[in-house]
Amino acid sequence: MQPPIDALLQPxxxxxxxxxxxxxxVDRYTLNPAQVLPSASLIKVALAWQFLELDAAERSALYxxxxxxxxxxxxxxxxxxxAALPLAELARxxxxxxxxxxxxxxxxxxxxxxxxxxWLAERGYQATCWRRQMLDxxxxxxxxxxxxxAAEQARLLHTLRTSATASAAELLAWLxxxxxxxxxxxxxxxxxPLAHKVGDLPDVxxxxxIITLPSGDWYVLVIMVAQQPDPVAARAICAExxxxxxxxxxxx
Numbered sequence: 001m002q003p004p005i006d007a008l009l010q011p012x013x014x015x016x017x018x019x020x021x022x023x024x025x026v027d028r029y030t031l032n033p034a035q036v037l038p039s040a041s042l043i044k045v046a047l048a049w050q051f052l053e054l055d056a057a058e059r060s061a062l063y064x065x066x067x068x069x070x071x072x073x074x075x076x077x078x079x080x081x082x083a084a085l086p087l088a089e090l091a092r093x094x095x096x097x098x099x100x101x102x103x104x105x106x107x108x109x110x111x112x113x114x115x116x117x118x119w120l121a122e123r124g125y126q127a128t129c130w131r132r133q134m135l136d137x138x139x140x141x142x143x144x145x146x147x148x149x150a151a152e153q154a155r156l157l158h159t160l161r162t163s164a165t166a167s168a169a170e171l172l173a174w175l176x177x178x179x180x181x182x183x184x185x186x187x188x189x190x191x192x193p194l195a196h197k198v199g200d201l202p203d204v205x206x207x208x209x210i211i212t213l214p215s216g217d218w219y220v221l222v223i224m225v226a227q228q229p230d231p232v233a234a235r236a237i238c239a240e241x242x243x244x245x246x247x248x249x250x251x252x
Contacts, residue, residue, distance in 0.1 A: 008241065017032040020221055021219060023161075038226050042148055072101050097179060127148055186242065187241065204228075208223070
């Protein structure tokens with residue numbers, strides 16, 4: 001049995017990719033899982049895990065925030081220019097708030113895109129790749145965009161959920177506290193445990209999460225759409241995909 005979402009997605013505008021993976025690691029539904037799409041902020045999850053594998057002293061080191069670190073004046077870190085924050089706090093904000101200033105600081109401290117890409121490649125991720133910093137829209141316009149696929153995001157989240165490491169546990173806690181933008185969480189019953197990360201750009205609406213069922217079992221849901229002109233309509237479709245997957249899996 002598959003969720004009744006094909007009829008919803010087939011006529012939808014944009015490039016859609018969806019993966020539903022159960023706790024046993026079986027893909028219960030896929031749509032264009034290997035399609036390489038702009039990652040938007042989904043790529044921050046892998047970067048956070050890379051950061052959390054550092055030793056405690058490196059994670060707790062203070063970082064002095066300067067004017068050159070501010071690419072996003074609306075991010076919470078922008079108001080802290082002149083102060084010093086632990087790198088772990090910056091990494092937490094990168095996930096829970098999707099803070100772009102913090103992301104660029106963490107990316108640089110880890111060694112930049114080349115080092116982040118090596119970490120990904122060593123773990124078998126090929127579609128997930130850094131090619132620019134956050135909010136470098138000129139690079140994006142020139143074709144140098146960060147990318148990922150629904151299959152690799154599903155694999156990352158499933159690996160994270162089944163890992164027994166302290167770094168995985170901390171990252172899961174951050175994902176449980178992460179902000180939503182009316183996609184996966186909008187299709188779930190209130191109070192449903194959800195660890196997720198959204199990715200938004202003017203033409204991109206993604207959400208990738210781990211949803212816990214009333215039975216205690218769980219599943220991974222990755223919804224990605226690019227090349228779409230209407231974020232309100234796209235978010236409504238994402239929420240409906242989430243609602244139908246929940247209804248399908250919660251009654252099995």
